[in-house]
Amino acid sequence: MTNPIAHNPLYTRGDLQRAVGDLFAPLKAYFGSGGARVSLGVTAAHYDSHAAELESFARPLWGLVPMAAGGGSFADWALYRRGLTNGTDPNHPEFWGTPRDCDQRLVEMAAFGLALLLVPHEVWKPLDHTAQDHLLRWLSTINKVGIVDNNWLWFRVMVNLGLAHVGAKYDEAAMNNALARLDEFYLGDGWYADGMSEQRDYYIPFAMHFYSLVYAKLAGERDPRRAAEYRERARAFAQDFVNWFAADGSALPFGRSLTYRFAQGAFWGALAFADLEVLPWGVIKGLALRHLRWWSRQPIFASDGTLSIGYAYPNLNMAEQYNAPGSPYWALKFFLPLSLPESHPFWQAEELPLPKLPSIQYQPHPHMILYRHSSARHVMALSSGQREPWIRHAGEKYAKFAYSTAFGFSVPIGRRGLTQAAADSMLALSDDGEYYRVREKTVEAAFQDGALYSRWLPLPGVEVETWLLPAPPWHVRVHRLRTSRPLWSAEGGFSLNRSGDNPLENAGIHEAVAGIAAARYPAGGSGVRDLLGKRMGQVVRCDPNTNLLYPRTVLPTLTAQHDPGEHWLACAVLAEPDADQWALAWEHVPDLPAFLQDQGLS
Numbered sequence: 001m002t003n004p005i006a007h008n009p010l011y012t013r014g015d016l017q018r019a020v021g022d023l024f025a026p027l028k029a030y031f032g033s034g035g036a037r038v039s040l041g042v043t044a045a046h047y048d049s050h051a052a053e054l055e056s057f058a059r060p061l062w063g064l065v066p067m068a069a070g071g072g073s074f075a076d077w078a079l080y081r082r083g084l085t086n087g088t089d090p091n092h093p094e095f096w097g098t099p100r101d102c103d104q105r106l107v108e109m110a111a112f113g114l115a116l117l118l119v120p121h122e123v124w125k126p127l128d129h130t131a132q133d134h135l136l137r138w139l140s141t142i143n144k145v146g147i148v149d150n151n152w153l154w155f156r157v158m159v160n161l162g163l164a165h166v167g168a169k170y171d172e173a174a175m176n177n178a179l180a181r182l183d184e185f186y187l188g189d190g191w192y193a194d195g196m197s198e199q200r201d202y203y204i205p206f207a208m209h210f211y212s213l214v215y216a217k218l219a220g221e222r223d224p225r226r227a228a229e230y231r232e233r234a235r236a237f238a239q240d241f242v243n244w245f246a247a248d249g250s251a252l253p254f255g256r257s258l259t260y261r262f263a264q265g266a267f268w269g270a271l272a273f274a275d276l277e278v279l280p281w282g283v284i285k286g287l288a289l290r291h292l293r294w295w296s297r298q299p300i301f302a303s304d305g306t307l308s309i310g311y312a313y314p315n316l317n318m319a320e321q322y323n324a325p326g327s328p329y330w331a332l333k334f335f336l337p338l339s340l341p342e343s344h345p346f347w348q349a350e351e352l353p354l355p356k357l358p359s360i361q362y363q364p365h366p367h368m369i370l371y372r373h374s375s376a377r378h379v380m381a382l383s384s385g386q387r388e389p390w391i392r393h394a395g396e397k398y399a400k401f402a403y404s405t406a407f408g409f410s411v412p413i414g415r416r417g418l419t420q421a422a423a424d425s426m427l428a429l430s431d432d433g434e435y436y437r438v439r440e441k442t443v444e445a446a447f448q449d450g451a452l453y454s455r456w457l458p459l460p461g462v463e464v465e466t467w468l469l470p471a472p473p474w475h476v477r478v479h480r481l482r483t484s485r486p487l488w489s490a491e492g493g494f495s496l497n498r499s500g501d502n503p504l505e506n507a508g509i510h511e512a513v514a515g516i517a518a519a520r521y522p523a524g525g526s527g528v529r530d531l532l533g534k535r536m537g538q539v540v541r542c543d544p545n546t547n548l549l550y551p552r553t554v555l556p557t558l559t560a561q562h563d564p565g566e567h568w569l570a571c572a573v574l575a576e577p578d579a580d581q582w583a584l585a586w587e588h589v590p591d592l593p594a595f596l597q598d599q600g601l602s
Contacts, residue, residue: 002026002305005296010289013338013347017072019292020063020335026305027060028076034094035079036087040306040325043316047104047324054096056326057083058108061115063332066339069118077122084112084123085131088138096138101146104322109142110155110211116162117218118339124166136168143174150185150195151203153178154211161219179226182208190237191365199388199398200366201255205241205267206333209234213274214336231276234267238278240363241267242287243370246379247354249290250405252370253548254381255398256391258311259323260330261300265291269337272346281345282352289351292334300328307331311408311548318411318548320392360470367445369452373473377577378406382468382475384454385445395440400425401468401477406577407494407526408549410542418538422546424495424555427466427479427569429458430488439464451593461485471590473576476531478593479569487562491535494575495542497523497550508554512537517556518586524575525582528556531570531592535560 004022008015030038038056045052061080068074086092099105112135115123124132142159156178163170185193185208191200192208212230220227244252251264268288271278278284298312307328308314337346360371367385372378386398393411402425403409410422421428421436428436437458444455452468461484469476477491500507500522511518511527517537518527528537535558547553558571572590576582 002303003296003299003301004305008296010293010296011351013070013342016292016335016338017067017070020067020072020332020338021074023307023332024060024064024074024076027056028079029304030056030306031079031083032094034086034092035082036084036092036094036096038326043309043325045104045324045327046321048097050097051104051108052324052326054087054105054108055324056329057087058111059326059329060332061111062330063335063338065111065115065118066336068122069339070341072338080123081126084135085127088131088134090134099138099141099145102148102152103145106142106145106147106152106155109139110158112139113155113158113160113162114214117158117165117214120166132168136163139163140169140171143171148195149181150197151207151211153182154207157182157215158211161215165218179223182212183226186233187365189365190233190235190240197388198386199255200386201398202257202260202264203255204237206260206263206330209237210266210270210333210336213270213276216276217274231274234271234274234276235278238267238271240361240365242279242354243357243361243363244379244381245287245291245354246372246377246405248377249287249292249294250378251291252379252381252403252405253311253408254383254403255386256320256388256394257330258397258548259309259319259328261307261311261328262292262295262331262334266333266336269334272337272340272344277345279355280352281349283355285346285349286351286353288334288337295331313551315545315548315551317413317545318393359472362447364447367452369468369470371470371472371475378404380404380475382452382470384452384466384468385442387441389441395438399439399441401427401439401466402475402494402573404494404575406524406549407496407575408547410495410546410548410553410555413543413546418490418540418555418557419543421490422495422542422553422555423490423557424492424542424547424553425573426492427464427477428490428492429462429464430490431459431485433488436490439466459485462487467593467595469593471572473585474572474574474590476572476590476593477570481562481567481569482565483562483567484564486564489535489560489562489569490538491528491558491569491571492540493517493528493556493573494526495547495550495553495555496521496526496575497547498541498552498554499523499550501552501554510539510554512539512556515558517558519554519556520579520582521554522579523550524577525579525586526554526556526575527573527582527586528558529572529574529589530558531572531589532568535569535571
């Protein structure tokens with residue numbers, strides 16, 4: 001596997017300019033003869049292969065355009081001009097196709113809008129009249145077809161802004177209607193909904209805020225009211241979003257589209273682009289560049305140096321149905337601040353560490369409690385109340401009890417048996433002892449007395465009420481299970497990287513007894529203690545490639561069988577990437593929550 005940025009220190013503006021060029025270089029061999037289509041592989045998304053090849057052509061522009069706008073050198077603009085000319089020509093073999101309602105082609109137009117805004121001298125002015133006319137006609141279809149009622153509306157805004165900037169015909173009414181609809185998604189406190197959904201994930205920073213900050217910078221004179229509002233919303237959002245990042249630069253794995261990787265940190269660069277110092281410039285720069293450096297250390301590239309589908313390693317198992325081979329290049333949105341001069345305070349600032357952050361913070365909009373401990377090197381989030389039902393592995397991406405920057409989360413290979421289910425941070429229930437169901441959506445969710453409460457219905461005749469309480473570095477889970485049928489249950493802690501468990505090293509230590517399941521490896525420690533002492537411990541070797549961070553994991557799990565009736569379950573969960581620190585904390589178990597003691601349980 002070739003990592004094109006492995007030896008780049010990624011500290012300076014010049015380092016990042018070089019990184020963009022190095023990330024693009026492996027793609028060049030895959031351009032078609034007409035320059036318009038880039039074929040990176042044969043795996044499929046739900047859209048057609050021509051749209052996928054357009055995606056692979058367009059998404060590198062998210063890095064190339066800002067780099068060139070800031071004076072960086074790129075030798076292949078002629079290739080892109082040829083692609084723009086042929087891809088929009090209905091008579092050319094590499095024509096991208098006429099966009100239809102809710103077409104993937106509309107998504108990729110946003111990168112062309114940015115190019116028209118920042119580097120028209122590379123992608124517009126050199127085109128002949130016919131090519132300009134074809135490009136204009138093709139882009140203008142975004143104003144005539146149906147578009148998904150969520151962040152996609154920003155693509156219409158970006159295209160029309162770009163067309164207006166180069167003096168081409170654009171649709172101001174369509175743009176203003178899109179902006180008005182986007183404003184309806186604003187929830188307050190800096191948070192948006194991504195359309196009429198419960199989804200509160202990275203589409204808020206790397207889509208809703210990202211585009212609004214581009215708009216605030218480039219359309220501020222024509223629309224000063226909105227520009228001011230967008231800046232204030234971003235200022236408020238930053239105060240919450242900073243809590244999603246660990247000291248090492250890693251961000252909380254949560255939600256969909258995680259294969260876009262360092263797009264998670266694009267918000268920080270967008271703040272710089274909009275000249276918005278919501279935190280000291282050194283803090284913003286540190287958040288951004290530590291994040292990119294964290295990603296540069298992960299094995300996320302294929303053998304040819306192209307970005308793979310996956311998260312911290314190539315992994316199709318975790319992918320969504322809209323992930324084509326070129327989809328990961330949305331990550332290059334991270335490089336927007338390269339359009340700023342070296343003299344900008346973002347680039348001049350010395351990197352600063354994270355500011356002092358609360359050890360426990362409730363964030364009502366994403367229905368999360370985030371917590372960190374002074375001795376911990378990671379961020380954890382307790383979660384209840386979100387779902388995105390059409391996404392592959394939606395339950396795992398939105399409805400687990402807990403998420404961690406250091407331990408990630410797992411998605412199942414199947415539902416048959418605990419090794420396939422890989423049910424970390426979940427209570428898995430089965431009515432046959434073989435196939436397991438987990439919390440995929442909540443019927444009810446609320447914040448109650450410092451705990452996240454939810455009610456969920458995993459099987460007919462089965463109801464579970466769950467309370468999640470932070471107790472850094474631990475967290476506590478309580479469940480009231482009501483069932484009309486006999487059940488098997490398995491409650492997982494955090495999955496642990498089991499690298500080092502081969503017979504030559506024999507580095508792993510497991511403990512699985514009544515009331516306790518724990519494991520220690522070079523990667524740290526993970527364990528779960530039954531606070532009521534009713535369940536049996538088991539350390540499950542999960543099927544490979546289930547966890548997003550590590551290909552091979554073990555999962556400390558508490559198991560039990562339950563007759564029809566009502567049952568109370570309670571456990572304390574601890575995971576720490578430093579095995580010695582984990583061992584020290586493991587001996588200091590949180591108390592049973594007071595409301596359980598009031599029930600006469602102990």
